[in-house]
Amino acid sequence: MGKKKQVNHLFSCARKVLNSKKRILFVAPVEFHVPHLEPVINQLKQNTMFEVHTLGPFSDVSGHRHFTKQHEMAFVTAYDLVVSTDFSVVPYWIAAPKAFFGHGIGPKVNYQGREPIRDFTYSFCPCSAFYQVHKQAGLQCYKIGLPILDNPTPPAIQPLLTSFGLPTDLPLLVYAPSWSGTSKVISDIPTILKKLELLSEKMNIVVSPHPNLLNPKRYSQYNLFVKTSLPVNRPGGAFNTFDLCKAAEYVVSDISSVLFESMALGKIVLFDGNREIYEFSDAGQILEQMLPEVPTVNWDEPLDTQLTAAKNYPQPNCFIQNYLYNNGRAGLVMEKAIKNILNIRECNE
Structure with missing residues (x-):
């Protein structure tokens, strides 16, 4: 000592x-x-x-x-x-x-x-x-x-949307990809951003990546978040990712805590399809338990129809209540x- x-x-x-x-x-x-x-x-x-x-x-x-x-x-x-x-x-x-x-x-x-x-x-x-x-x-x-x-009180939606230059008459979708030190198990962010950009006239979309994805020393494709036409939530801003998810109608993510927290909040949650990160993280069993309650996005199909289907998806919420303690x-x-x-x-x- x-x-x-x-x-x-x-x-x-x-x-x-x-x-x-x-x-x-x-x-x-x-x-x-x-x-x-x-x-x-x-x-x-x-x-x-x-x-x-x-x-x-x-x-x-x-x-x-x-x-x-x-x-x-x-x-x-x-x-x-x-x-x-x-x-x-x-x-x-x-x-x-x-x-x-x-x-x-x-x-x-x-x-x-x-x-x-x-x-x-x-x-x-x-x-x-x-x-x-x-x-x-x-x-x-x-x-x-x-x-x-x-006590997840959502932020006032109008100031939030205004801060990202978004209209106030469209529903909000948050895309929140996670980061890994092994780049091959990070989600196909280039494809996903392109697909989300196609939907931006029908829906408010904010990308809120893990901070390491914005760091050129941690993620070689960090510039994707500079080039995209979608608003990107960055560290130090007025709202954190959790604020965005509280205000959102839809949340799309992979293994990020955001996906699971949004399930607990009762949001319409969609899995972005990145199964590799679950297998790499020894969490394949958790993924299989989750999938019956969370639809998986097929990025080769129109996203708007999948969001409509997700809205009517049976969400008994049994998985998250068993997974998360003392909600x-x-x-x-x-x-x-x-x-x-x-x-x-x-x-x-």
Whole structure:
């Protein structure tokens, strides 16, 4: 144990004796992870039992201590629990127990299994795919769900459409392709964009790709999103992908969490046909469970007729209710889990 961590450990032990209020640090390395943590942060801030700190690109920092970078933090500041959306970004000197927060429900099972768990003890799992992998990795897993889905108030549709230069009298379709470090299993984005462009006079279409697809260092065909005539949602804009899906009537995607979250929201969801990413991600079984409830787009056929058919597609929603934990009450379940962890946690000398 390094000197900084030893000192932090001593302060952590002192906190357990001298302080009744539990101090929790929430960590998110990138902007699009933040909205998933915010509902829980706001919920805990209303409880006098907790003191909340945040580290990362949080925009709403009212009413709690916030750090943008690690170097702003004092290593003597002790915490009772750290909750992070990433295993690799928690300051090494923090001696508190650490919990991973599953920030999406896309079933990239092999990716989840490759992540080093480091000195994490807990995993707040949003869905069955996370739970199975993290349980095998030795983490103490809690079946939580996604708090961001508890009260999914959609944004005002007119300002959203206006921000993309779209008319307000057409339905909205969101296309949200995911990214993979193995380019051959990324969806056929060139073909899909061309087909969507043909439909743009009949429907409002916004493309909201995974941020890595817009990065020339991560995706060689990033320029597709520059050349397309369709509006593209980019990081740092007024609306994130989840906002768009809440406002949309249709959502088209592959293995992205967006597809599964939109199912939970009751949207008309269509699978873009990229089976390869599921097989590559060891999620073929999940795909087979999903397909009876989600129509697959045939990009060789007219898309408008397929959208009409999808509107009348029987959607019992059984798959997502079995796959996603605690839909509609995840925030309360997570608060209960945090209380459970902190109540049973003792200071190990």
